[in-house]
Amino acid sequence: MSERDPLSFEVLRPASGPDAQGRRRLHPLTPLIQGVRWLPAMIIAAITLPAQMELTVGAGMLLAAAAGVLIVAVLAVGWNYLQWQRMFFWFDEDGDLRVDSGVLQKQERRVQLSRLQSVDVLQPLLARLAGLAEVRIEVAGAGDSRQSLQFLTLAEANALRNEVIARSAGVRHDAEEAPEQLLAAVPAGDLVISLLLRAETFFLLLISIGVITITVLTAGSVGLLLLLLGGVPIFQVFNQFARYYDFQVADSPDGLRLRHGLLQRTRQTVPPGRVQAVGFVQPFLWRRKGWVRVRLNIAGVASGNQGSGDQSYTENVLLPVAPWPVALAIVARVLPGVDIPAVPLIAAPDRSRRRAWIQWRRLAVGWDDAVLVTRHGRVTEHWEVVPHARTQSVRVTQGPWERALGLASVHIDSTPGAVRPMALYRDAGEARDLAEAQAGRAAAARAQDRSLRWAAQQPAPVAPPSAADEPAEGLPAEATADHPDPSDRG
Amino acid sequence: MTTPEGSAPRTRTVDQAFMPEGEPWQRVSPVLAKAYRIELVIGIVLGLVVVGLLSLIPDMPPAVPVVLAAVLLVALVWIWIVIGRRVRSWGYAERDDDLLVTSGILFRRLVIVPYGRMQLVDLTAGPLHRALGITTVQLHTAAATTDASIPGLTPEIAAGLRDRLARRGEQRSAGL
Numbered sequence: 001m002s003e004r005d006p007l008s009f010e011v012l013r014p015a016s017g018p019d020a021q022g023r024r025r026l027h028p029l030t031p032l033i034q035g036v037r038w039l040p041a042m043i044i045a046a047i048t049l050p051a052q053m054e055l056t057v058g059a060g061m062l063l064a065a066a067a068g069v070l071i072v073a074v075l076a077v078g079w080n081y082l083q084w085q086r087m088f089f090w091f092d093e094d095g096d097l098r099v100d101s102g103v104l105q106k107q108e109r110r111v112q113l114s115r116l117q118s119v120d121v122l123q124p125l126l127a128r129l130a131g132l133a134e135v136r137i138e139v140a141g142a143g144d145s146r147q148s149l150q151f152l153t154l155a156e157a158n159a160l161r162n163e164v165i166a167r168s169a170g171v172r173h174d175a176e177e178a179p180e181q182l183l184a185a186v187p188a189g190d191l192v193i194s195l196l197l198r199a200e201t202f203f204l205l206l207i208s209i210g211v212i213t214i215t216v217l218t219a220g221s222v223g224l225l226l227l228l229l230g231g232v233p234i235f236q237v238f239n240q241f242a243r244y245y246d247f248q249v250a251d252s253p254d255g256l257r258l259r260h261g262l263l264q265r266t267r268q269t270v271p272p273g274r275v276q277a278v279g280f281v282q283p284f285l286w287r288r289k290g291w292v293r294v295r296l297n298i299a300g301v302a303s304g305n306q307g308s309g310d311q312s313y314t315e316n317v318l319l320p321v322a323p324w325p326v327a328l329a330i331v332a333r334v335l336p337g338v339d340i341p342a343v344p345l346i347a348a349p350d351r352s353r354r355r356a357w358i359q360w361r362r363l364a365v366g367w368d369d370a371v372l373v374t375r376h377g378r379v380t381e382h383w384e385v386v387p388h389a390r391t392q393s394v395r396v397t398q399g400p401w402e403r404a405l406g407l408a409s410v411h412i413d414s415t416p417g418a419v420r421p422m423a424l425y426r427d428a429g430e431a432r433d434l435a436e437a438q439a440g441r442a443a444a445a446r447a448q449d450r451s452l453r454w455a456a457q458q459p460a461p462v463a464p465p466s467a468a469d470e471p472a473e474g475l476p477a478e479a480t481a482d483h484p485d486p487s488d489r490g
Numbered sequence: 491m492t493t494p495e496g497s498a499p500r501t502r503t504v505d506q507a508f509m510p511e512g513e514p515w516q517r518v519s520p521v522l523a524k525a526y527r528i529e530l531v532i533g534i535v536l537g538l539v540v541v542g543l544l545s546l547i548p549d550m551p552p553a554v555p556v557v558l559a560a561v562l563l564v565a566l567v568w569i570w571i572v573i574g575r576r577v578r579s580w581g582y583a584e585r586d587d588d589l590l591v592t593s594g595i596l597f598r599r600l601v602i603v604p605y606g607r608m609q610l611v612d613l614t615a616g617p618l619h620r621a622l623g624i625t626t627v628q629l630h631t632a633a634a635t636t637d638a639s640i641p642g643l644t645p646e647i648a649a650g651l652r653d654r655l656a657r658r659g660e661q662r663s664a665g666l
Contacts, residue, residue, distance in 0.1 A: 391604075391607075395636075396599060397599045413631065413633035416633070435602055439587075
């Protein structure tokens, strides 16, 4: 964006233009930055390893270590140079992004932009100092559907981001960057307090204090290593702070834009209609503040490994911390026409107490014409919202204890991510009806849904007004108006 | 099993919830039980071999291998019986817009997969299942948690099911 980054020197000019076939290269400084990235780790290893082996550190020793680090660094940079030399990207006649790469094994990849899920512009600290940025493109697909281009100058990266989004949206690819409107910003103070009020932070700090105490008491030759280990939990907390520092959410016609990061700056763009599910998380200690954390499922962005038992994902945070009203207002941009507090919730039956004696009062499920809402968790409260049109499949499950109580749970399968909508411990017959009805609602919503193909169906307009064309999709305004407010969140 | 207050007609709904009447339920081949039992026997035999090796360790109280072997044999009999019920619990129903898959005795589940959401249909068969002439049909959606696989189908039924599913999936395809 146009904002001035105090950490970036922006000394670099854009790399050379396209070659004879219209192919473009990444910035020539790429191999250096990729190689230098490992330097701190190598230096630490060079210092700690001899100390661990209790060798006497003499001048020769130091020289050998320095030489070792240098050789490894040169090799790394050399390898990265070869990779850079063989890496080309360009847009083909169909408007899709093509990437050729590979030193030993050639890879030619075609990124189908009609399946675009999100585009990120990342600036790791080193790249940021040099004014460079990485572009990360996610398309829907199984397995490795992520294409990363590192590094370009920030201006080039932003231009590429705009071009990718414009091409995927079917608008003219030389269109201006769409204007944006800031929706919310998280104050640094709130972020610090919210992190301190999380139970996991408390445990991490406890571990750190424990490890450091033991180290100080027993201080021996392993002291340095243990001190480093003890720092890891604190570092985790700091990492969270650094990642979500200066979090900004902005709305623009080509999607929601998220910007955050203290050292590594990230700009994430989520095109309209790509959000598969939204989750609200409220840790126990946030309740008095009325704060909540908002997470998203976005197809392709989450899954790291292929395979059906895949549990790994990175958390997609829409808002690290915000008051409920702000969170709801922003989610309303992601899911246009949805009024979450107005969705009537139905509590789980009283006998669910015997299965879930802490959280049973908080168990609930509800739905309206557009979304299904589930709620669970007593200490940390979770709300999940999944649009009917994004329901993948519906599962009813029942363990032995549930069976004895005549209960069953309904799970709405969403794309892999942190948000897993589940209506726990319903009456078995009701669960079955709910699953069946949800499958029906999902089928009806799919038949009407057009936001999936916003790219294909809007050839002409330069900047499709997303807020204006979304509510037309089967969401009459009166759909949610006649419900009394059932929400009893504290 | 305990029946809590106000639950008179519920036992029936419980069973109905997972395999409701009125749907065109298809069962899987009883050969699947044979395959599971062969796998079970192989597993138990391997376990017994380990126990046998244990008894060769000097200073090992003789009771330990005997107890372990007994446990393994009891498990063999018990799981042998359960496998029959487990295989009978599998069922699938092709409806107009979605596929139902149900399974499980202790942990029961029913999955509703809309045809429009299917991304892949896999047919798989390991060496043992191939030798016995059965195949597993696995459905994949964009959700990793869908887990709709139907084991123990004869290759003809499996191929027919796959083709029907693929055709319907194409007709109703709905992107993401």
